[in-house]
Amino acid sequence: xxIFEILSVGEELLWGLITDTNAASISRKLREIGFSASFxxxxxxxxxxxxxxxxxxxxxxxxxxVTGGLGPTYDDVTRDAVxxxxxxxxxxxxxxxxxxxxxxxxRGRAMADNNLLQAYVPDGAEVLPNDYGTAPGIWLETEGKLxxxxxxxxxxxxxxxxxQVLPRLAAQSGMAGCVDVLHFFGITESELDTxxxxxxxxxxxxxxxxxxxxxxxxxxxSAVRSTRKEARQAVCEAEQRLLKDLGGxxxxxxxxxxxxxxxxxxxxxxxxxxxxxxxxxxxxxKRLTDVPGSSAVLKSGVVAYSEEMKTRxxxxxxxxxxxxxxxxxxCAVAMAQGVRALTGSDFGVGVTGIAGPGGATERxxxxxxxxxxxxxxxxxxxxxxxxxGKGERGFIRHLAASHALAMTLSQAGLFSWxxxxxxxxx
Amino acid sequence: xxIFEILSVGEELLWGLITDTNAASISRKLREIGFSASFxxxxxxxxxxxxxxxxxxxxxxxxxxVTGGLGPTYDDVTRDAVxxxxxxxxxxxxxxxxxxxxxxxxRGRAMADNNLLQAYVPDGAEVLPNDYGTAPGIWLETEGKLxxxxxxxxxxxxxxxxxQVLPRLAAQSGMAGCVDVLHFFGITESELDTxxxxxxxxxxxxxxxxxxxxxxxxxxxSAVRSTRKEARQAVCEAEQRLLKDLGGxxxxxxxxxxxxxxxxxxxxxxxxxxxxxxxxxxxxxKRLTDVPGSSAVLKSGVVAYSEEMKTRxxxxxxxxxxxxxxxxxxCAVAMAQGVRALTGSDFGVGVTGIAGPGGATERxxxxxxxxxxxxxxxxxxxxxxxxxGKGERGFIRHLAASHALAMTLSQAGLFSWxxxxxxxxx
Numbered sequence: 001x002x003i004f005e006i007l008s009v010g011e012e013l014l015w016g017l018i019t020d021t022n023a024a025s026i027s028r029k030l031r032e033i034g035f036s037a038s039f040x041x042x043x044x045x046x047x048x049x050x051x052x053x054x055x056x057x058x059x060x061x062x063x064x065x066v067t068g069g070l071g072p073t074y075d076d077v078t079r080d081a082v083x084x085x086x087x088x089x090x091x092x093x094x095x096x097x098x099x100x101x102x103x104x105x106x107r108g109r110a111m112a113d114n115n116l117l118q119a120y121v122p123d124g125a126e127v128l129p130n131d132y133g134t135a136p137g138i139w140l141e142t143e144g145k146l147x148x149x150x151x152x153x154x155x156x157x158x159x160x161x162x163x164q165v166l167p168r169l170a171a172q173s174g175m176a177g178c179v180d181v182l183h184f185f186g187i188t189e190s191e192l193d194t195x196x197x198x199x200x201x202x203x204x205x206x207x208x209x210x211x212x213x214x215x216x217x218x219x220x221x222s223a224v225r226s227t228r229k230e231a232r233q234a235v236c237e238a239e240q241r242l243l244k245d246l247g248g249x250x251x252x253x254x255x256x257x258x259x260x261x262x263x264x265x266x267x268x269x270x271x272x273x274x275x276x277x278x279x280x281x282x283x284x285x286k287r288l289t290d291v292p293g294s295s296a297v298l299k300s301g302v303v304a305y306s307e308e309m310k311t312r313x314x315x316x317x318x319x320x321x322x323x324x325x326x327x328x329x330x331c332a333v334a335m336a337q338g339v340r341a342l343t344g345s346d347f348g349v350g351v352t353g354i355a356g357p358g359g360a361t362e363r364x365x366x367x368x369x370x371x372x373x374x375x376x377x378x379x380x381x382x383x384x385x386x387x388x389g390k391g392e393r394g395f396i397r398h399l400a401a402s403h404a405l406a407m408t409l410s411q412a413g414l415f416s417w418x419x420x421x422x423x424x425x426x
Numbered sequence: 427x428x429i430f431e432i433l434s435v436g437e438e439l440l441w442g443l444i445t446d447t448n449a450a451s452i453s454r455k456l457r458e459i460g461f462s463a464s465f466x467x468x469x470x471x472x473x474x475x476x477x478x479x480x481x482x483x484x485x486x487x488x489x490x491x492v493t494g495g496l497g498p499t500y501d502d503v504t505r506d507a508v509x510x511x512x513x514x515x516x517x518x519x520x521x522x523x524x525x526x527x528x529x530x531x532x533r534g535r536a537m538a539d540n541n542l543l544q545a546y547v548p549d550g551a552e553v554l555p556n557d558y559g560t561a562p563g564i565w566l567e568t569e570g571k572l573x574x575x576x577x578x579x580x581x582x583x584x585x586x587x588x589x590q591v592l593p594r595l596a597a598q599s600g601m602a603g604c605v606d607v608l609h610f611f612g613i614t615e616s617e618l619d620t621x622x623x624x625x626x627x628x629x630x631x632x633x634x635x636x637x638x639x640x641x642x643x644x645x646x647x648s649a650v651r652s653t654r655k656e657a658r659q660a661v662c663e664a665e666q667r668l669l670k671d672l673g674g675x676x677x678x679x680x681x682x683x684x685x686x687x688x689x690x691x692x693x694x695x696x697x698x699x700x701x702x703x704x705x706x707x708x709x710x711x712k713r714l715t716d717v718p719g720s721s722a723v724l725k726s727g728v729v730a731y732s733e734e735m736k737t738r739x740x741x742x743x744x745x746x747x748x749x750x751x752x753x754x755x756x757c758a759v760a761m762a763q764g765v766r767a768l769t770g771s772d773f774g775v776g777v778t779g780i781a782g783p784g785g786a787t788e789r790x791x792x793x794x795x796x797x798x799x800x801x802x803x804x805x806x807x808x809x810x811x812x813x814x815g816k817g818e819r820g821f822i823r824h825l826a827a828s829h830a831l832a833m834t835l836s837q838a839g840l841f842s843w844x845x846x847x848x849x850x851x852x
Contacts (some may be wrong), residue, residue: 015452027442281715289707301729
């Protein structure tokens with residue numbers, strides 16, 4: 001098994017201005033085809049430092065994936081450092097220069113000359129064309145080692161990894177890996193852990209690794225075999241065992257999200273939904289419309305913070321504000337019914353509550369959120385206290401939107417989880 | 427200036443199961459007292475690998491901060507690796523053992539014997555008592571170098587850094603640092619680069635480092651002086667020089683965002699806004715409501731994808747759809763006017779366009795977005811082509827929302843950038 005090393009380049013990483021998500025993402029992608037990284041280094045935009053880091057990596061690892069430092073400015077030193085560490089010169093790659101010129105021409109913009117620095121590649125390297133930005137990826141086999149240089153912009157790096165690097169690496173190795181992800185909602189990581197068979201824990205193969213997301217838990221199931229088909233078979237068998245106990249909390253598998261599952265299942269069933277949001281302020285609609293094709297499912301969304309707007313836009317009766325109050329199941333129901341009537345959609349979802357940091361009332365702490373779903377078979381409404389009464393605004397809003405999505409799926413009979421009725425804190 | 431290195435230990439980091447937030451956090455804390463990390467390594471739970479990484483760090487750096495691998499289980503190898511790399515034996519630290527026993531006693535829990543492994547420290551080391559967990563921090567001066575070992579649990583690491591490590595380091599150095607960030611919109615990183623004076627580039631002090639965000643650019647300006655006040659003064663002077671040329675594109679400084687600047691400046695001026703979104707589908711409202719206090723500024727938001735909903739909710743005349751079409755400045759203007767009339771807000775913002783992946787028309791590629799702002803002084807409307815005609819949905823939507831925020835600020839006279847009138851692609 002070749003030894004892999006990841007080298008992240010960027011002063012902003014060493015400064016702690018950004019967290020290195022690229023390195024973790026590369027690790028996960030390598031594991032999809034059966035490889036693991038053994039070492040990782042981070043280096044700033046200093047050519048001498050980076051050269052030393054590269055030499056170290058070349059001395060101990062077989063495949064080195066470098067991200068960052070390929071841009072057009074003075075502080076992009078990866079090209080030069082790789083040339084120095086491998087004793088190669090940089091040559092001008094005419095095709096890449098044309099690609100960069102075309103990139104600017106397409107956008108109708110003048111190109112600063114320094115952009116052509118990105119067309120220099122180490123002698124003997126292959127270019128991995130980058131259709132999503134200007135700096136190309138570079139594939140350099142040198143003295144029995146393989147150097148893969150990728151841009152630091154996450155989406156450019158990810159596309160190049162998926163579309164070009166992984167297929168090449170998989171073709172070179174004789175092994176094949178398979179990774180699948182099961183997504184759970186409504187169960188905690190530690191509850192879920194007690195249902196994982198012992199023989200699937202602790203680096204076994206097939207292996208199961210739990211991964212706590214924001215208000216959700218994922219199980220990553222992986223196997224490495226001599227063929228992709230065998231690996232996939234091993235993963236499938238492990239999943240069947242897991243789902244026997246846990247199926248009721250599992251809303252999907254593979255690369256998916258609650259919102260994607262909702263859009264897909266609603267579209268398949270010809271159902272539509274509309275959102276009426278107070279504390280989530282558009283996040284619920286935003287998450288639904290993140291999904292391509294959501295226009296067939298989301299009829300409309302209304303963001304209405306104030307009582308005045310809830311009445312004017314959604315027809316919520318002012319008597320609710322003076323009675324149950326704006327933070328109540330009654331208000332959420334009226335919002336859900338209001339937006340459903342306004343848009344003529346099959347389901348209406350209403351969300352009202354306290355995302356914080358201010359606004360807590362005597363009855364409701366920060367994190368108290370009321371969610372209602374209205375459909376032709378009636379309404380479901382629940383009170384949740386999200387973020388343990390001291391969560392941050394963004395966290396509470398995300399959890400609130402997730403609960404709204406799960407309740408809508410559940411109300412439509414498309415997900416078997418149901419919110420508990422006793423208002424337990426989450 | 428001593429050379430700092432950060433070493434993160436943990437197999438889960440190399441697997442990409444968790445992102446290394448500790449390293450970024452340590453970097454930021456070091457910079458608060460005027461230090462920068464020059465190197466960073468990540469190593470799995472392998473004693474030989476870790477020993478080699480430590481030796482490398484000791485050979486090139488003066489201060490090495492290690493996190494992780496100090497726990498009580500077989501895969502916690504940091505103590506042993508440090509002992510080996512420094513040629514020291516491990517000695518039992520009675521006070522730490524008492525502290526660990528007390529930790530369990532306080533919680534009324536039985537202590538597994540392996541916990542006392544955490545009381546072994548390299549000979550000659552000082553112990554940094556950890557009040558938030560069992561593994562202590564360790565401060566080891568060895569052959570002119572300083573090794574600082576911290577637990578990997580983020581909260582424990584952070585407390586030890588703040589309460590014990592930073593004060594010790596600051597006392598040893600006589601220096602203080604200051605960092606500020608300037609945020610730019612409407613200018614690319616390479617354009618901006620050409621306006622940075624040469625003497626502020628390449629690790630000078632004060633130093634300027636550009637960082638490209640999604641459709642935005644940041645300049646990080648830092649300085650280290652003998653007092654905090656002097657460092658701040660040096661940063662201010664560098665900023666004044668930068669803003670002479672670039673001020674028109676700078677929308678804020680410090681830890682901020684476009685949406686935060688909009689909410690703050692609108693609130694300060696008693697202004698309100700309402701959003702009418704088609705392709706951004708709630709993202710614009712969501713970003714505004716990410717900001718605490720936004721309820722005073724965002725009157726309401728409407729998400730209306732279909733022509734029917736644009737007419738029913740926003741009063742857009744059907745003649746616009748048959749005339750200019752739903753993707754047009756006319757439609758964006760009608761949406762902006764409609765939501766402004768509906769809510770009685772000072773400004774209305776309309777966004778319509780093609781976020782993709784499907785939906786391109788003969789006239790408009792994916793990424794074509796029409797944005798209009800309506801205020802009491804009239805309307806501004808522009809066509810943009812975002813994401814270079816083939817950007818991803820999420821990227822295009824983010825850029826569209828950012829342009830809408832910037833145009834709204836500009837229309838309100840609160841940001842001097844103005845969108846170009848010739849419909850150039852961005």
